[in-house]
Amino acid sequence: MGMTMTQKILATHAGLKEVCAGQLIEAKLDLVLGNDVTTPVAIKEFKKIGVNKVFDHEKVAIILDHFTPNKDIKSAEHCKMCREFAIDKNIDNFFDVGSMGIEHCLIPEKGLVVAGDVVIGADSHTCTYGALGAFSTGVGSTDMACGMASGYTWFKVPSAIKFILKNKPAKWVSGKDIILHIIGLIGVDGALYKSMEFCGDGLRYLTMDDRFTIANMAIEAGGKNGIFPVDEKTIEYLKEHSVKEFKVFEADDDANYDEIIEIDLSKLRPTVAFPHLPENTKTIDEVEEITIDQVVIGSCTNGRMEDLRIAAKILKGKKIAKNVRVIIFPGTQKIYLQALREGLIEDFVEAGATVSTPTCGPCLGGHMGILAKGERCISTTNRNFVGRMGHVDSEVYLASPAVAAASALAGKIKDPESV
Amino acid sequence: MKANGKVFKYGENVDTDVIIPARYLNSSDPKELALHCMEDIDIDFVKKVQQGDIIVATKNFGCGSSREHAPIAIKACGISCVIAHSFARIFYRNAINTGLAILECSEAAERIQSGDQIEVDFSTGIITNLTKNEFYQAQPFPKFMNDIIAKEGLINTLKEKLDS
Numbered sequence: 001m002g003m004t005m006t007q008k009i010l011a012t013h014a015g016l017k018e019v020c021a022g023q024l025i026e027a028k029l030d031l032v033l034g035n036d037v038t039t040p041v042a043i044k045e046f047k048k049i050g051v052n053k054v055f056d057h058e059k060v061a062i063i064l065d066h067f068t069p070n071k072d073i074k075s076a077e078h079c080k081m082c083r084e085f086a087i088d089k090n091i092d093n094f095f096d097v098g099s100m101g102i103e104h105c106l107i108p109e110k111g112l113v114v115a116g117d118v119v120i121g122a123d124s125h126t127c128t129y130g131a132l133g134a135f136s137t138g139v140g141s142t143d144m145a146c147g148m149a150s151g152y153t154w155f156k157v158p159s160a161i162k163f164i165l166k167n168k169p170a171k172w173v174s175g176k177d178i179i180l181h182i183i184g185l186i187g188v189d190g191a192l193y194k195s196m197e198f199c200g201d202g203l204r205y206l207t208m209d210d211r212f213t214i215a216n217m218a219i220e221a222g223g224k225n226g227i228f229p230v231d232e233k234t235i236e237y238l239k240e241h242s243v244k245e246f247k248v249f250e251a252d253d254d255a256n257y258d259e260i261i262e263i264d265l266s267k268l269r270p271t272v273a274f275p276h277l278p279e280n281t282k283t284i285d286e287v288e289e290i291t292i293d294q295v296v297i298g299s300c301t302n303g304r305m306e307d308l309r310i311a312a313k314i315l316k317g318k319k320i321a322k323n324v325r326v327i328i329f330p331g332t333q334k335i336y337l338q339a340l341r342e343g344l345i346e347d348f349v350e351a352g353a354t355v356s357t358p359t360c361g362p363c364l365g366g367h368m369g370i371l372a373k374g375e376r377c378i379s380t381t382n383r384n385f386v387g388r389m390g391h392v393d394s395e396v397y398l399a400s401p402a403v404a405a406a407s408a409l410a411g412k413i414k415d416p417e418s419v
Numbered sequence: 420m421k422a423n424g425k426v427f428k429y430g431e432n433v434d435t436d437v438i439i440p441a442r443y444l445n446s447s448d449p450k451e452l453a454l455h456c457m458e459d460i461d462i463d464f465v466k467k468v469q470q471g472d473i474i475v476a477t478k479n480f481g482c483g484s485s486r487e488h489a490p491i492a493i494k495a496c497g498i499s500c501v502i503a504h505s506f507a508r509i510f511y512r513n514a515i516n517t518g519l520a521i522l523e524c525s526e527a528a529e530r531i532q533s534g535d536q537i538e539v540d541f542s543t544g545i546i547t548n549l550t551k552n553e554f555y556q557a558q559p560f561p562k563f564m565n566d567i568i569a570k571e572g573l574i575n576t577l578k579e580k581l582d583s
């Protein structure tokens with residue numbers, strides 16, 4: 001029987017000719033990743049294993065992004081622990097304040113993942129790299145520790161849902177709207193334990209940044225991974241960012257899917273997920289008057305160059321509504337610098353927004369923009385659970401950078417077409 | 420291996436942000452994490468929970484982030500087992516890897532209520548509701564998972580392998 005794209009990548013890394021859904025395998029890892037929240041727990045576990053070295057010092061990445069620059073003494077201690085471990089273990093890909101970025105923006109930018117790789121990361125949004133045609137998935141700290149020690153891990157081979165994306169999306173419809181639409185359609189456990197494989201002629205209208213956003217939120221549908229076929233855009237991206245050799249895998253024609261879902265991109269509208277689940281979606285036309293206190297633009301979902309460009313296009317030369325706080329945080333130092341060179345930072349500041357150094361910050365209610373009781377935020381991040389961005393009685397609405405920027409000007413959730 | 424305890428029942432999509440809110444993730448000490456377990460969904464949980472108690476929920480328990488702090492916090496506050504209709508996959512992995520027993524069983528997730536006294540037999544997958552005098556059959560763990568849990572987590576399993 002044929003295999004899905006994910007199954008083929010896993011089979012190769014397990015040294016098997018064929019695998020099928022449900023099979024337990026041990027696969028070799030091309031990269032093991034952790035951040036300042038998950039790595040300290042992994043280090044403690046790593047020490048218990050009793051090995052001195054990581055399996056390959058080029059294939060481990062540690063990025064301090066969640067509570068950095070250190071938000072308090074405890075975070076500082078955690079970061080210090082990561083730093084000392086990275087130095088001691090000679091880890092090449094250690095990124096600290098000044099060189100770091102939000103991990104899932106930074107890893108592809110640094111060329112650390114290429115098509116055909118198998119990657120685990122102690123962070124749920126590790127699924128982002130599926131945009132590059134790699135198998136990558138989030139795990140916990142113990143998995144990270146064992147991965148660092150041995151260079152392999154166990155997987156249960158997933159079955160898959162195939163999403164056929166058709167036609168060209170309309171002007172204000174981005175990757176974020178597509179994935180929010182999908183999560184609204186199948187629910188937050190709609191792809192539980194499964195791969196989400198994207199294909200169809202609509203892909204050619206999606207930029208790499210759109211694809212990163214879509215793959216990033218596979219986990220919000222419960223997915224094990226989200227994956228895109230490799231096309232000219234992927235190859236161009238890989239050549240620009242990486243020197244690593246990549247390998248292109250394609251799903252077999254007779255691969256088996258649990259479900260095949262067709263989506264006509266030309267019919268989609270800008271989409272907003274209401275509190276407190278990413279599946280509570282409405283199109284912008286269904287949104288009634290919802291005033292907001294805060295706008296957050298950034299994160300591993302939407303903190304890339306295109307996201308900032310579109311936000312700047314809407315905000316440039318205008319003023320943010322009274323009593324609305326706008327926080328923009330670029331994904332990496334490189335993105336920050338590029339935004340500076342293109343004059344986007346100036347546009348943001350002149351409009352009345354604040355621009356932060358790259359950090360996860362407000363996305364997880366860590367620091368740099370916590371919500372008070374009863375406050376509402378429209379955010380380009382990926383989760384709107386109870387208390388995600390602050391007080392348990394605050395609310396987060398998820399949307400694209402265009403909708404977030406338009407809302408910043410209006411002081412309420414707004415269609416970008418109308419500002 | 421068996422568990423026996425009083426039930427705390429929750430609904431669907433109990434996410435890692437309510438199991439252990441991110442504002443406490445600047446610690447990785449199990450005891451400290453346990454102090455805030457379930458705080459954003461059930462403020463009284465930590466006050467009421469006793470050694471051996473059991474959490475029962477419906478679908479997609481543990482959805483959200485990959486923080487291992489979630490199963491660690493649950494285990495550290497004395498919970499012996501979590502039963503749900505289904506688990507989010509990273510939580511599922513983390514629970515096994517850290518040695519927190521979890522079982523999937525739709526019938527149990529539906530029938531069991533808060534305060535019920537229940538007993539779980541991990542080798543057979545049989546869940547006994549002592550309060551309601553009912554039995555539910557859960558899928559027992561596959562062998563390799565039993566091995567990991569018997570060795571109290573993935574670390575010991577790997578250690579043995581690397582040593583040999």
Ligand code: SF4
Pocket residue numbers: 065066102103104123125299300301359360363364381382
């Ligand atoms: S930006 Fe948010 S979702 Fe992304 S890695 Fe950071 S905390 Fe997680």
